[in-house]
Amino acid sequence: MRHLSKLILACALSTGCATAVPQAQIDGAQKAIASASDTVGSMGGPAADRLADAKKEYDAAMEMAKAGKTDEASRTLAKAEADAKLAGALGAEAKTKSDLQAVTDQIQTLKTQLGK
Amino acid sequence: MTPISKKLSWVAAVGLLASGCAETPKELVDARAAYKRVSTGPAAKTNPVQVADAKRSLDQAEEACFSCWDTSAGRDKAYVALRKAEYADALSRNAMAGKDLEAGDVQLASLQKEYLSGVNARVAAENAAAAAALGTLGKTQAQLDADRAAAAAAQARAQAALDKIRGKLTQDERGTVITLPGALLFPTGKGNLTAGGKRNLDPLMEFLRTDPRKILIEGFTDSTGKAAFNQKLSQDRADTVMNDMIKYGNIPADKISAQGMGSQNPIGDNKTAEGRQLNRRVEIILLKPTN
Structure with a gap:
């Protein structure tokens, strides 16, 4: 009996707690990537770089999950989601700053026309 | 160890x-x-x-x-x-x-409002100026049309009147000249109108009364006889026509004047009877307005 318990524990440790990656985590990463893709669109720069990282990490995580590397897959999915969320935030920031620049330019033009 | x-x-x-x-x-x-x-x-x-x-x-x-x-x-x-x-x-x-960005939007909206307000004011001023110009133009055009129509009507009436008395209508530098043969109006060597002469003037009265221009009556004789006599006769005849117009045509006295010209400015040859007949005449001149 004692030997059997040790065997089960060893097995569990060796498979890295070989339960499947939680679907909620996969969904969370997918959702973050989709949302970031909408925001980043055809932008370049850091937002696009982070989004590319997120996609690569997501794909890698899926491969790891297939290979039974559940724990590693889970950590990589966490990285993918974090990168995707950062990509979305950077994209939103870039868009806001671009809009701000456009408004500032318009203000300057109007001020010139009004002689201010 | x-x-x-x-x-x-x-x-x-x-x-x-x-x-x-x-x-x-x-x-x-x-x-x-x-x-x-x-x-x-x-x-x-x-x-x-x-x-x-x-x-x-x-x-x-x-x-x-x-x-x-x-x-x-x-x-x-x-x-x-x-x-x-x-x-x-x-x-x-x-x-x-x-x-x-929010603050910028607020500032931009304010500036846009100010700018549009200025643009609207300019457009309104330009529209008002254009409308005023169009109004003036329309009025001027209408006035021109009316003047042209009135002139045409007056010309037609004058021509109709002249057709009745065999007068002649011409234009020269002084204005519109109505030439009436003396034989139609006066007895030979006299300054008073004949009954037929009065009737011959009647058709002109309405036309002359309604025309806004000032009127100068000039009397002319042929060169037969003494110049002084001819001068007096031509003045008498011009005065007679003028007085008749004031009295019977209700033409204001300050609108009309008369001048005897004697045998000056002949329009026919005084050596022929036909020419002398042409020279014995009265000219009613509707003077061009002077600025």
Whole structure:
């Protein structure tokens, strides 16, 4: 009996707690990537770089999950989601700053026309 | 090995084990720096939830990094902590840019309103000027049309009147000249109108009364006889026509004048009877307005 318990524990440790990656985590990463893709669109720069990282990490995580590397897959999915969320935030920031620049330019033009 | 050497060996072994874990991964160093920056910056106030999340991730990374048996897990968690700190920072910057954008929108709307107000005022002024110009133009055009129509009507009436008395209508530098043969109006050598002469003048009265121009009556004789006599006769005849027009044609006296011209300005040959008949005449001149 004692030997059997040790065997089960060893097995569990060796498979890295070989339960499947939680679907909620996969969904969370997918959702973050989709949302970031909408925001980043055809932008370049850091937002696009982070989004590319997120996609690569997501794909890698899926491969790891297939290979039974559940724990590693889970950590990589966490990285993918974090990168995707950062990509979305950077994209939103870039868009806001671009809009701000456009408004500032318009203000300057109007001020010139009004002689201010 | 001496007891001291043994003790030193143990210290070295423990130190080695400790230093094996003390090799801090770059990801964790970066994550710590990012968290420090974000937790002391504006994001701490604007995005406290995300900053706290970054802190939790950093704590997990710290813990994992000191579990020496799995450094890759520590690095991954540090990476996530780094990204979460950067995420909080980006959200904060975006929020601040959003506030600037809102303020810019308000300022832009105000300036646009001011600009449009100026444009509208200019357009209104231009429209008013254009409308005034069009009104003046329309009035001028209408006045011209009316004047033209009145002139045409007057000309037609004058021509009709002249047709009745066999007079002649011409234009010269003085204005419109109505030439009436003296034989139609006066007896030979006299200055008074014959009954037929009065009737011959009647058709002209209405036309002359309604025409706004001033009227000059000039009397002419042929060259037969003495000049003084001819001068007086021509003046008498001009005066007679003028007085008849004032009296029977209701033409205002200040609108009409008379001038005897004697035998001046002949229009026919005084050597022939036909020419002399042409020279004995009265000219009614509708004078051009003088500015």
